[in-house]
Structures are given as C-alpha cells and as structure tokens.
Amino acid sequence: MTNKLLLEIGTEEIPAKFMEGALLQLKNKAEEKLLENRINFAKIECFGTPRRIVLAVSDISSRQSDLEEKSRGPIKKAAYDEKNEPTKALLGFLKNNGCRMEDLSVETVGGNEYVFVKKFKKGDEAKGVLEKILPEIILSLTFPKSMRWGDSEIKFARPVRWLLALLNNKIINFSIEGLKASNLTRGHRTLADRNVVVKSAEKYFDALRKEKVIVDQKERKDVILKQIEKLEKTLKARIVVESDLLEEIIYLVEYPTVFSGSFDKEFLSLPKYAIITPMRDHQRYFPVFRGEELLPCFIGVRNGDAGSLKTVQKGNERVLRARLKDVQFFYNEDLKKKLEERVDELKGIVYQAKLGTVFDKVQRILSLSHLIGKELGFSKERIPKLDRAVYLCKADLVTGMVNEFGELQGIMGKEYALKNGEDSDVAEAIRSHYLPRYAEDGLPADDLGIIISIADKLDSVVGSFALGTRLKGSHDPFGLRRQAIGVINIILKNSLKIDLDALFEAAINLFDDKIIVNKGSLKTDLDLFFKQRLRVIFDESGFRYDLINSVIDYKLSDLLVLKGKLTALTLVAETEEFKSLSVALSRAYSLSQKVANDKVEMALFENSWEKDLYNSAEKVKGEVSKKLKEADYAGIIEALRELIVPINNFFDNVLVMSDKTETRNNRLALLKNIEQLSRQLCDFEKIVA
Amino acid sequence: MALNLQDLILSLQRYWGKFGCIIGNPYDVEKGAGTMSPLTFLKALGPEPWQIAYVEPSRRPNDGRYGDNPNRLFQHHQFQVILKPSPDNVQELYLDSLKSIGIVAKNHDIRFVEDNWESPTLGASGLGWEVWLDGMEVTQFTYFQQMGGVECKPVTAEITYGLERLAMFIQEKDNIYDVMWSQNISYGDIFHEAEYEHSKYNFELADTKMLFESFNLFEKEANAIIGKNLVLPAYDYVLKCSHIFNILDARGAISVTERARFIGRIRDLAKLTAAAYLLQREKMKFPLMRTKKLKASTK
Numbered sequence: 001m002t003n004k005l006l007l008e009i010g011t012e013e014i015p016a017k018f019m020e021g022a023l024l025q026l027k028n029k030a031e032e033k034l035l036e037n038r039i040n041f042a043k044i045e046c047f048g049t050p051r052r053i054v055l056a057v058s059d060i061s062s063r064q065s066d067l068e069e070k071s072r073g074p075i076k077k078a079a080y081d082e083k084n085e086p087t088k089a090l091l092g093f094l095k096n097n098g099c100r101m102e103d104l105s106v107e108t109v110g111g112n113e114y115v116f117v118k119k120f121k122k123g124d125e126a127k128g129v130l131e132k133i134l135p136e137i138i139l140s141l142t143f144p145k146s147m148r149w150g151d152s153e154i155k156f157a158r159p160v161r162w163l164l165a166l167l168n169n170k171i172i173n174f175s176i177e178g179l180k181a182s183n184l185t186r187g188h189r190t191l192a193d194r195n196v197v198v199k200s201a202e203k204y205f206d207a208l209r210k211e212k213v214i215v216d217q218k219e220r221k222d223v224i225l226k227q228i229e230k231l232e233k234t235l236k237a238r239i240v241v242e243s244d245l246l247e248e249i250i251y252l253v254e255y256p257t258v259f260s261g262s263f264d265k266e267f268l269s270l271p272k273y274a275i276i277t278p279m280r281d282h283q284r285y286f287p288v289f290r291g292e293e294l295l296p297c298f299i300g301v302r303n304g305d306a307g308s309l310k311t312v313q314k315g316n317e318r319v320l321r322a323r324l325k326d327v328q329f330f331y332n333e334d335l336k337k338k339l340e341e342r343v344d345e346l347k348g349i350v351y352q353a354k355l356g357t358v359f360d361k362v363q364r365i366l367s368l369s370h371l372i373g374k375e376l377g378f379s380k381e382r383i384p385k386l387d388r389a390v391y392l393c394k395a396d397l398v399t400g401m402v403n404e405f406g407e408l409q410g411i412m413g414k415e416y417a418l419k420n421g422e423d424s425d426v427a428e429a430i431r432s433h434y435l436p437r438y439a440e441d442g443l444p445a446d447d448l449g450i451i452i453s454i455a456d457k458l459d460s461v462v463g464s465f466a467l468g469t470r471l472k473g474s475h476d477p478f479g480l481r482r483q484a485i486g487v488i489n490i491i492l493k494n495s496l497k498i499d500l501d502a503l504f505e506a507a508i509n510l511f512d513d514k515i516i517v518n519k520g521s522l523k524t525d526l527d528l529f530f531k532q533r534l535r536v537i538f539d540e541s542g543f544r545y546d547l548i549n550s551v552i553d554y555k556l557s558d559l560l561v562l563k564g565k566l567t568a569l570t571l572v573a574e575t576e577e578f579k580s581l582s583v584a585l586s587r588a589y590s591l592s593q594k595v596a597n598d599k600v601e602m603a604l605f606e607n608s609w610e611k612d613l614y615n616s617a618e619k620v621k622g623e624v625s626k627k628l629k630e631a632d633y634a635g636i637i638e639a640l641r642e643l644i645v646p647i648n649n650f651f652d653n654v655l656v657m658s659d660k661t662e663t664r665n666n667r668l669a670l671l672k673n674i675e676q677l678s679r680q681l682c683d684f685e686k687i688v689a
Numbered sequence: 690m691a692l693n694l695q696d697l698i699l700s701l702q703r704y705w706g707k708f709g710c711i712i713g714n715p716y717d718v719e720k721g722a723g724t725m726s727p728l729t730f731l732k733a734l735g736p737e738p739w740q741i742a743y744v745e746p747s748r749r750p751n752d753g754r755y756g757d758n759p760n761r762l763f764q765h766h767q768f769q770v771i772l773k774p775s776p777d778n779v780q781e782l783y784l785d786s787l788k789s790i791g792i793v794a795k796n797h798d799i800r801f802v803e804d805n806w807e808s809p810t811l812g813a814s815g816l817g818w819e820v821w822l823d824g825m826e827v828t829q830f831t832y833f834q835q836m837g838g839v840e841c842k843p844v845t846a847e848i849t850y851g852l853e854r855l856a857m858f859i860q861e862k863d864n865i866y867d868v869m870w871s872q873n874i875s876y877g878d879i880f881h882e883a884e885y886e887h888s889k890y891n892f893e894l895a896d897t898k899m900l901f902e903s904f905n906l907f908e909k910e911a912n913a914i915i916g917k918n919l920v921l922p923a924y925d926y927v928l929k930c931s932h933i934f935n936i937l938d939a940r941g942a943i944s945v946t947e948r949a950r951f952i953g954r955i956r957d958l959a960k961l962t963a964a965a966y967l968l969q970r971e972k973m974k975f976p977l978m979r980t981k982k983l984k985a986s987t988k
Contacts, residue, residue, distance in 0.1 A: 012780055013818060015803035050801070145805065147816040149832050150774045151843045158816070159832075161777060189784075190794040252800060283824055300824065308796040315797070315823025318863060322760050329758070348944060 002042075003126070003168055005057040006201035007134055008185055010162035013050045016251035018143050018157050019217075023048050029140050030055055033133045038064040039126050047215045049254045050303075051189070054215055055137075056201070060167070064123030071097055076106055076113035090115065127167050131174045134165055138176060152177050162186065169200035187211030188254050191304055212305065213254045220250050224301055227258035228286070231299065235260065238289045239299050242280065249284055253303035260288070261317045262297045267324045270331055271415050277405045278323045283316070330400030338420045339395040339413065346394055352478075355463045355514060358394050361456075364510045366390045368455035371506055375498055378451070389429035389448045392417060393456070396430070410434040436486050443490050450490055454498070457483040462507040465526055466515040484533045491559050492537070500530065500556040530556055538563075543570060550682040561631065565682055568633035573687075581640060584647040585674070585684040591656055592671035593685070600673060604666040609653045613646040617673055624680055636681045643674065693869040694856045694876065697790055698744055701768050701850065704789040705742035708782065710770065713743030718925050719932040722747050722808075723769030723849055727924055730811060730959075731966045732771065733836045733845040737977035739773040744852070748932065750939035753888035756881045759864035763887045764880070768850040774843030775832055783820070783830070783848055791859065798823050806831045810931055810955040812838040812963070815847070827854045837963025838956075897942040904933045904951075911958050920966045927958040 014022070023046040030044055034057070042059030073079065073093040081087050086094075086101070094100065099117040106113050139154065149159040154177055165172040165181040174181050184195045185208060192211040198204050205215055214220050224246065228239050249256070267275060272294050279285040285298040298320060302312050346359035355361070369390050373383065396402045396413030410431040417427035425448055432449030433456055435442055444453045461480050471480060491498055504526050508519060515522065531552055538548045543566055551565045572578040605611050620639050627635035656671070658664045678684055692700065706712045716726040723729060723745035732739040745767045753763030772779060780801070784794050801818035806829065808814070817831035829849040833841045853876070856868045866877030911926035934951050937943050943951060970976075 013801035013803075017803075145816060147832055147834055147844075148842075149844050149846075150777065159775075159777075190797075190799055193781075193784075193794075252802070302798040303800055304795070304798055311796055312798045312823050315825060315858070318861075319824040321863065326758075326760070353949075 002058065003060045003062055004166075004201035005041075005055070005060050005130065005172075006164070006166045006198075006204045007055040007137075007172075008162075008164040008204070009053040009138055009160060010164065010186060011051055011053065011156065011160050012158040014048075014053070014157045014251075015145075016050070016248045019048045019053075019251040020247070022053055022141055022143060022157070025141050026053060026055055026137070029137050030057065033137055034060075037129050037133060038067065038123060039129060040065065048217060048251060049213060049215060049220075050252060051186075051254065052213075052215070053141075054204075056204075060126060062126055064126065064129060066123050067121040069119045069121065070116050071119060072109070073104075073115040073117065076115055079115045093117075127170060127172060130165075130167060130172045134172060134181070135174050135176050138163075164198060164204075166198065166201040166204070168202070185211075188213050188304070191255065214256075217250050220253065220256050221246065224249065224256050224258055227256075228299065231258060231260055235288065235295075235297065236290070237295055237297070238291075239286050240289060241286055245280055245284060245286065249301050252284070253301055255304060257302045257304060257306050257309065258299060259302055259309050259313050259316075260297055260299050261313045261320070263317065263320050263324060265296050267328065268294065268296055270324070270327060271412070273408055273411050274327050274331060274401060274405075275324065277408055278327055279320065281405065281407075282323055283320060285316075285320070326404075327401070330404055334399040334401055334412070334416060335419060339392050339416050339422070340420070342395040342398050343391060345398040349397060352463065352467070354467055354516075355511070358397060361459060361463075362390060362394055364459050364507075365393070365452060365455045367510055368458060368503065368507060369451050371503065372451045372454055372498060376451070376496060378447070382447070385423060385425055386448055386451060388423070389426045389433075390452055390455075392422065392426065393430050393433055393452055407437075436482070436489070439482070443486070443493055450494060450496070454487050454490055454503075457487045458503055458507050459510070461487075461529070462504065462526060463511060463514075465522055465529070466508065466511045466517065468517050470525070471529075480529075481533065484530055485537065488530065488534055488537055488559065492563060495560055497558060497560060500559060501527070502557065504556075527556060534559070534562070538566060544573060546686055546688040547573060547682075550684065550686040553683060564631055565633045568637060569682060569687075571634065572637055577641060577644075578637065580644050580648075581637075582684050582687045584644050584651075585640075585678050586687075587651055588647060588671045588674045588678075589685045591668060592675040595665075595668045595672055597665060597669045598672040598676060600669045601666055604662055606663060607654065609646075609650045610667065610670065613643075613650045613674070614670060616642055616646040617670075617677060621677055624677060628680055633681065640678055640681065643678075647674065691860045692791055692856075693860075693871055694852060695871050697852065697856055697859065698768065700790045701786060702742060704786045705770055708740075710740045710742040710772075713741045715743065715745050718928045719748050720745070720928050721749050721931065721935060723767040724808065724813070724847065725811065725928060725931070726769070727921060729769065729771050729845075729847065730813075730836060731920070731924070731963070733773060733833050733841055733847075734839055734963055735967050735970050735975060736842065737773075737970065737975050738981045739771060739845070739977065742768070742770045745769050748887075748935070750887070750891040750935045753884065753891055753939070755888040756866070756884035759866070762853065762865065762880075763884050763891070766852040768852050770848040770850075771845060772848070773845035775846035779846045779848075780830075783828070787822075790855070792822065801830065804829065809952050810934075811836065811959050812956045813959075817847075822858060825854060825858055827851055827858060838960040839963050839967065891936050891939045893940075895936050895940045897937060897940055900933050900937050900940075900942075904930055904937070907933070908954060908958065912961070915958075915961050915965050918965060918969065920962060920969055923958075923965070924962045927955065927962055930955050930958065 027044055027046045034041055040061040041057045045056045047054040047056065074089045079087055079090040097117050097119060099119065103117045105116050105118065107116055143157040146155040146157055148155055160176070160179060162184065163176065163179055163181040164183060164185045165174065166183055171183050172181055183198050185198055187194050187196055188211055196207060196211050198207045208215050214223065228241060232239050275294065276287045279287060279298055285300050288295045288297040288299060300316050346362065347357050349358040351358045351361045366387065369386055373386055392413065396409060396416060399412055399416065401412045402409050414427045414431035417430055418424065425446065428446050429448035429452055432444035432446055433452035435444045435453060444450045460478060460483050464478055464480055504523055508515065508522060535548055535552055539545060547566055547569045550569065551562050554562065600614060602614065620642050623639035624636050627639060654667065656664065656667045658667065702712050713728050716728065720726065726745055728741055728743065746764055747767050748764050750763060752761050754761045776782065787794065800821040802821055804817060804819040806815045806817065813833065813836045815831035815833040819826045820828040820830055828851065831847045833845045833847060835841060853865050853868065857865060860868055862868050866875065866881055868876040870876050870879055907926045907929045911923045911930065914923035914926065934955060938948065
C-alpha cells in the first residue's frame with residue numbers, strides 16, 4: 001500500500017474569491033517544503049470548499065531520503081605530523097563530525113590538499129518531519145485580507161476552527177495556537193452538523209461525502225453544470241452561465257443543488273441589463289433565455305440538498321422581487337430627468353481628489369477629442385455630434401441606476417439617451433467610450449466612441465501620473481494599465497495615425513496647475529509607461545522580443561510606424577541575408593556608438609574600401625528616406641542589404657583604429673553614418689543574430 | 690401563527706440571556722447603528738471581556754422613503770449581540786439562536802457571504818459576512834479588528850440581526866408595514882407616520898444653518914469634555930455630531946469634498962474618546978478582567 005497524506009484546515013466561511021490563490025499557494029508551498037526536507041511524493045492536489053482548505057499528497061515516502069554530506073577538514077600538512085600521525089587538529093575535526101579515521105579521504109582544492117570526511121545522515125521518519133512542516137505550511141498562507149479572532153495572535157482569512165492531519169491512519173501531531181491536529185472533521189453545516197472521525201487519509205473524501213460535503217471543487221462544478229443542463233431541458237430554455245460567477249459559486253457551497261425560480265413578467269419592461277446585473281451581483285443567479293429573449297426566471301444554487309427546495313425557492317423569489325422593485329423605482333425616477341439636465345450635477349461629483357470634478361474631466365475630454373478628431377481628419381459635419389456625445393458621456397454617473405450598479409455606467413447612459421431622443425451615434429458613443437472595461441473586453445467600433453475613449457483614458461492616466469501616482473506590483477486601483485493598453489489597442493486595431501507623444505503634451509497642459517510633479521519627468525514617465533504596455537502587447541502578439549527591443553526605443557509619435565517596422569523585420573528576421581546584415585551592422589555599431597562625430601571627409605580616404613563604403617552609404621541614404629516616407633519598411637531593409645558587402649570588405653581590409661588621429665576619426669565618422677542610416681529603421685545592436 | 694416582532698425580540702433576548710449575555714437597552718442618543726452605542730464602541734476596546742445583547746433603533750436619514758418603499762426605512766431596529774472575546778463556536782451559537790425563533794437551518798439555504806465592515810466616522814473596521822437566509826440578508830456578522838483607531842485585542846464578535854428583515858421573512862410579508870409587531874398592531878401602525886415625517890424633515894425641511902452651527906458647538910463641547918477626562922458625556926456629543934452630519938448629508942447640504950472633511954472631524958473625536966476610555970479603564974485596573982477568571986474557573 002502506498003502512503004497518503006491528508007491535511008484539512010477547517011475554517012469559518014472563507015471568501016470565495018480568495019480560494020483559487022490560497023490553493024495555488026498551498027500547493028507550491030507544500031511542494032517546496034517536502035522537497036527541501038527530502039520527502040518524495042507522486043502528486044500533490046489541493047481542494048477547497050467554503051469551510052476547508054485541503055492538501056492531499058499521494059505516494060509520499062515513509063522516510064526522508066538519506067543524506068550524504070562531505071565536510072572539509074584541515075589542510076593535509078596540518079592534519080598529519082612528520083611521523084604521519086594524526087595531529088590534534090585532525091582528531092578534533094573527526095570528533096566534531098562524529099567520524100573515524102577510515103572515513104577520511106584527501107582531495108585537492110585550489111592547489112592544496114585537504115582532508116575530507118564523508119558523513120552519512122539517515123533520513124528521519126516522514127511523520128516526524130511532517131509534524132514540523134505542516135504548521136509552517138499553514139502559517140505561510142497569505143490572503144488579500146486576513147484577520148485575527150478571539151485571543152489569537154495569528155492571522156488567517158477567517159478563523160481556523162479545526163485541523164485534520166493524517167498520514168495513512170496515523171494522526172500527525174502538531175498544534176497551532178492551542179488548536180491540536182486530529183482525525184476529526186465536520187460535516188455539512190446544516191445537513192450534517194457533527195464531528196466525524198476519519199479513519200485514514202484514504203477514506204477522507206468518502207467520509208465527507210457521507211456527511212454531504214463534496215470536497216473536490218471540480219466535482220461540485222460538474223454537479224452544478226449537469227443540473228443546469230437538466231433544467232435547460234425541462235424549461236426548454238438557455239441558461240447563461242458566466243464563468244466568473246460559476247467559479248465564485250463553487251466556493252460558496254459544499255453541497256450544491258440547483259433550483260429555478262421566477263419573477264413577475266412586468267419587470268421585463270426594464271432594460272435587460274437592469275435585471276441581469278442585480279440578479280448576478282446581489283443574488284448570484286444565472287439568467288434564463290429563450291433565443292435572445294430574457295425569460296422571467298432565474299437559476300440559483302443552494303448550499304444543501306433537494307429537501308425543502310420549494311421553501312428556498314420561495315424565499316429567493318421574494319428577495320428578487322424586492323430587488324427588482326428597487327430597480328424599477330430607480331429606472332422610473334431616472335427617466336423623469338433628461339441626461340442633459342444632469343450634466344450640471346457632475347460639478348458636484350469629485351473625479352479624483354485634486355483633479356477636480358467629473359464635469360472638469362468632461363471639459364478636458366472635449367479638448368482632447370477635438371485634437372484627436374483633427375488629427376484623424378474628422379469631418380466638420382460630425383463635430384457637433386462629437387461635442388454632444390462628450391457632453392453627455394458621463395451624465396449617467398448621477399443616475400440612480402448607475403449609483404446602485406456601477407458597472408452599468410455607459411450602458412444606462414445609452415439607454416437613457418435613446419429614450420431622450422438623442423442621436424443613435426451619440427447614444428452608442430456614451431456606451432462604447434468605456435470599452436475595454438476588462439482584459440478580454442471588446443473595443444469601441446464607432447468613430448465617436450473611438451475618439452472619446454482615447455481622450456478619456458489618456459486623461460485618466462495623465463491625471464494620475466500628474467499627481468505622482470506610480471504603479472508598483474499588481475496594485476492598480478484606477479486601472480491605469482488597462483486604460484493605457486486600451487488606448488494602444490484602439491489605435492493599432494483601427495490603424496489610427498495619432499501622435500501619442502503630442503497627445504501626452506496636450507493632456508499634460510490641460511492639467512496645468514494641478515500637476516505636482518516635474519513636467520519633464522512626467523512626460524518621460526508616461527512615455528515609459530506606454531512603452532511597457534506596448535511591449536507586452538507586441539510580445540503577446542508573438543513578436544520576437546529582440547525585434548521588439550530594436551524598435552521600441554523611439555518616440556511614440558506613431559504606433560503604426562513601430563508596428564510596421566516590427567512586422568517587416570519579423571518577415572525577414574530568419575533569413576541568412578538579414579542575419580548577415582545585422583552582423584555587419586553590429587560590427588559598425590560596436591565602434592561607432594562611442595563617437596559623436598559624423599563628418600566624413602573624402603580627402604582623408606586612403607583606400608578604395610573606404611570610398612566604396614561611403615558611396616554605397618550615400619546611395620542607400622536616398623533610398624531609405626524615400627521608403628521611410630512611403631512607410632515601406634521592407635523596402636528599407638532591402639536597401640540596407642546593399643551595405644553588407646561594403647561593410648564586411650571595409651572591416652576585413654581596413655584598420656579602423658589607425659595611428660593617425662585624423663584618419664581614425666574619419667573612419668569612425670564613416671561608421672557613424674552607417675549607424676545613423678540604419679537606425680532610421682531600428683537599433684540593430686538589440687537584434688540577436 | 691408566525692412569530693410577531695416583539696416575540697421575536699423576546700425570544701432572542703431569552704436565548705442570549707441564557708447564554709450569559711447582559712440584556713441591555715437602547716441607548717438614548719440618536720445613532721446610525723447599534724455599533725455606535727457606547728455599550729459596543731467603548732466596550733470593544735481593551736482587554737476586558739464583555740457580553741451583551743440589546744435592541745438598537747438605528748436612524749439613517751438617507752434611507753428614508755417617506756413610508757412609500759416596502760423595504761427601506763429611515764429608522765430600522767437592530768438586535769445587537771456583542772461577544773468579547775469571540776467564542777470558538779460563535780457561528781454555531783448564531784445558528785442555534787435562529788432555531789429559537791423557529792428557523793430550522795436544514796430547511797433553508799443559509800450562507801455566510803463575505804462582507805467587510807468599515808465605519809470611517811468611528812475609525813473602525815472588521816471582517817465577516819452577511820448571513821443569507823434563502824437569499825435574504827438577515828444578519829451582519831463581524832469580527833472587529835479596529836475601533837476608534839485602536840487595534841482590538843482580544844477580538845470582539847458582533848452579530849447584528851436586522852429585525853425588520855427577519856420578521857418579514859418569518860411572517861412571509863413583502864411589505865415591512867404589514868409586519869405584525871404584536872398580536873394586532875402592525876409595524877405600519879407604529880412607525881408609518883414617523884417614516885413620513887422624518888423623511889420630509891430630513892430631505893426637505895431641516896434647517897441647515899442651525900445644524901451646521903450645532904455641529905460646531907457639539908464638536909467644541911466634545912473636545913472640551915474629553916479634556917476633562919469625562920469619556921461618556923463627551924461620547925454623547927460625538928454621537929450627536931454624527932447624527933447631525935447624517936441629516937445634513939441627506940439634505941444635500943454637504944459637497945463631496947466637505948463630506949470627507951466632516952467625516953474626518955467626527956473620526957478625530959471618536960479616536961480621542963477611545964483613547965481617553967482606554968486610559969480611564971487602565972487607571973481602574975480593568976475591573977472586568979475578574980469576569981474572565983470567573984469564566985475560566987467554571988469550565
């Protein structure tokens with residue numbers, strides 16, 4: 001029989017959203033600690049329910065593996081006296097290590113001979129080691145928020161109430177804060193509220209199953225999905241299971257039972273989102289559709305079995321009815337006032353302390369939008385629409401619905417705008433300018449939305465940076481990374497010719513006296529921040545990192561140019577000819593980068609190789625600037641290829657570092673010209689040949 | 690016949706009284722939540738054990754709906770249970786208390802859903818849950834971590850039952866005003882007019898100039914009294930400041946920036962009071978520590 005280890009940390013209900021992170025930490029930490037302590041195993045698995053965090057290790061070795069260790073003793077000369085008898089130093093060394101003369105060997109280290117002993121340490125029993133490391137593993141877990149309870153000194157996500165630790169059928173003895181590990185677990189809170197003896201690690205899962213706890217989250221997920229599938233057939237409808245919500249529910253229940261309920265048809269006159277959002281956010285229900293039509297039903301998941309399901313359903317229906325009544329109230333109240341009448345109220349809403357009100361932000365968005373519109377050659381006739389969309393774009397922030405359900409910003413704005421008889425393009429931009437709202441979200445597809453979205457996001461990023469905000473780690477409360485990525489993706493996706501660098505300047509000027517950091521460094525920081533995002537985007541599109549490096553350190557005046565260069569480089573990067581080009585140019589860079597002078601005097605040429613390289617460069621120069629204007633980056637590479645032979649000939653036949661200063665400087669200047677020429681495309685030094 | 694609201698209160702009092710709690714009474718200064726009673730706010734501070742249960746009428750001017758909304762009230766009633774230090778079986782005790790009002794856990798869906806509590810005016814925060822009963826939030830469950838800016842040691846567990854919600858659940862009523870308070874008097878009979886009048890006053894009529902002046906006066910008085918080491922009278926004025934702030938907020942008389950400033954002023958007072966209270970108890974050598982020994986010896 002193989003050994004099994006089972007650790008269960010019994011807790012009060014841990015927040016569902018902590019669970020995934022906690023299980024991952026547990027797995028990594030357990031692996032690290034076991035290996036560190038020379039205990040082998042086949043597999044580590046972690047499980048979680050609202051009330052337990054579980055570690056299961058299979059095929060764990062009964063003992064630590066033995067340890068062979070070598071220790072170095074005194075230098076050989078000091079170990080033996082002239083009669084070749086052991087000295088005091090050697091005897092002391094042997095004593096300290098508990099070894100005898102026959103354990104000795106001699107090895108040479110750094111030219112000197114030393115005596116060594118080989119020590120053998122027999123591995124301890126795993127159980128004893130586990131008694132030491134299990135509490136360490138438990139206490140190493142961290143959570144987004146942790147707490148103290150009672151008189152405890154330790155912190156955990158929620159109070160720890162019991163510990164079960166078994167190696168096969170033996171209890172692993174340890175305790176944390178007076179809580180002793182045992183072979184006792186607890187059943188489902190309401191269906192089997194009792195202590196249960198688990199006879200062995202092997203029997204843990206089945207023992208709990210009998211107590212109405214399904215420990216494995218994957219199994220709970222399957223159970224839920226199967227029941228939902230069944231309900232879909234009964235209801236002849238489609239249940240939309242949002243994966244985020246499902247992941248949360250899995251960690252809210254130990255024994256899931258899916259149930260359906262219904263609500264009054266009159267609520268269906270509300271916008272779809274106004275129904276689905278409170279159902280999801282407040283009650284954790286899934287919506288039900290037939291085709292595209294929302295049905296007056298909901299699907300909930302109960303933490304319990306099928307007993308008294310009608311009572312549970314009725315209770316939930318009553319709660320939802322109250323919620324939807326509230327929504328209906330907000331919606332009807334909201335409709336009593338037009339969006340345009342709300343714009344003034346934005347003066348009372350602080351956008352970010354020190355950056356003024358949302359109304360101020362809208363004014364800044366307007367200025368930036370005009371600038372972007374102008375750059376994109378936006379037609380004059382559409383300017384009034386753009387103005388109108390900007391004017392209204394934040395007005396829904398002071399509606400009851402958005403106050404209650406923040407994520408409906410924009411969505412309710414569009415809804416209300418249409419009800420107010422606003423132009424449909426204007427209404428759509430009110431919605432779409434918020435996109436993308438999260439990593440996988442869509443981008444605005446309408447011209448007004450695109451412009452306002454870029455303006456809004458730039459304003460947010462520049463504003464935060466102007467106040468000295470710098471992002472560290474994953475902490476990003478204003479979603480600045482997402483917004484910068486949004487701006488870049490909108491530009492790239494729609495191939496917009498926008499001078500981002502100039503927009504930084506304009507956005508900075510709009511904040512003017514509110515900026516508390518140095519304006520020069522502010523722009524450098526913004527540039528760096530966007531470049532980091534751009535690097536990530538390029539990287540995720542599969543571009544080679546060295547090629548990205550070679551193009552990214554340029555001004556952000558046109559992202560399309562960067563992308564164009566990168567695409568052209570990628571197409572040829574694997575060819576032998578390009579490799580020769582980049583090797584040849586790297587040779588030039590290695591000398592030229594240290595000099596600034598680029599004035600070449602033909603009179604100082606001493607041989608044809610120099611002349612030849614010079615002439616080729618002059619010829620290529622014209623070609624490169626022509627292709628650059630045409631945004632033909634493949635053409636530039638093509639042109640640069642003409643330089644391979646002359647560069648190589650030059651290096652093979654000319655001694656650059658001549659004794660004559662004038663000649664030397666002239667040759668370096670020539671190479672400087674070559675470098676500058678190639679840099680119009682990219683930094684070849686960054687390319688890995 | 691489903692439990693009426695006053696029997697609900699009596700049952701909970703009996704349950705927690707039997708457990709060993711003092712059965713307290715509402716504190717006679719206006720407040721937004723049971724936590725603000727000195728019987729919670731101050732007693733959660735320091736090392737002394739404390740167990741109490743009491744009903745607390747809680748005023749929230751912003752939540753008033755003129756008596757028109759079936760779920761929202763200017764004033765609701767909390768049943769507050771304070772257990773310090775938090776016992777190991779506190780959740781089980783709570784579920785047991787539900788049984789005492791006729792709610793058998795296995796016939797329902799009971800969930801502890803993460804909900805963290807923070808009171809910027811009290812300089813207080815805690816972690817815990819809202820308890821869902823068939824989808825309805827009926828109780829707030831909190832482990833205090835900080836109170837008046839001071840770390841709570843030991844940690845207090847606070848159980849706050851929403852009496853109206855519970856009564857609606859038990860009596861299966863969709864409208865709070867239809868809930869029966871006693872055998873033949875409804876919630877509406879007692880409170881409907883009050884809901885209308887307070888909503889009308891808070892939203893439309895409250896004299897903001899008088900209230901701003903009062904706020905300043907009360908704040909000054911609180912500071913002065915703390916200076917004389919009188920904790921409880923000072924704290925009464927802190928509560929008054931908090932309530933006046935809530936009315937001004939409902940009245941729309943406080944802009945967003947001012948709002949943060951007002952909250953900061955109240956928090957400063959709360960912190961001063963907390964510190965003064967701790968000092969006072971320390972001077973008294975924390976007399977209630979004896980109840981801890983008492984408990985240990987009966988084990």
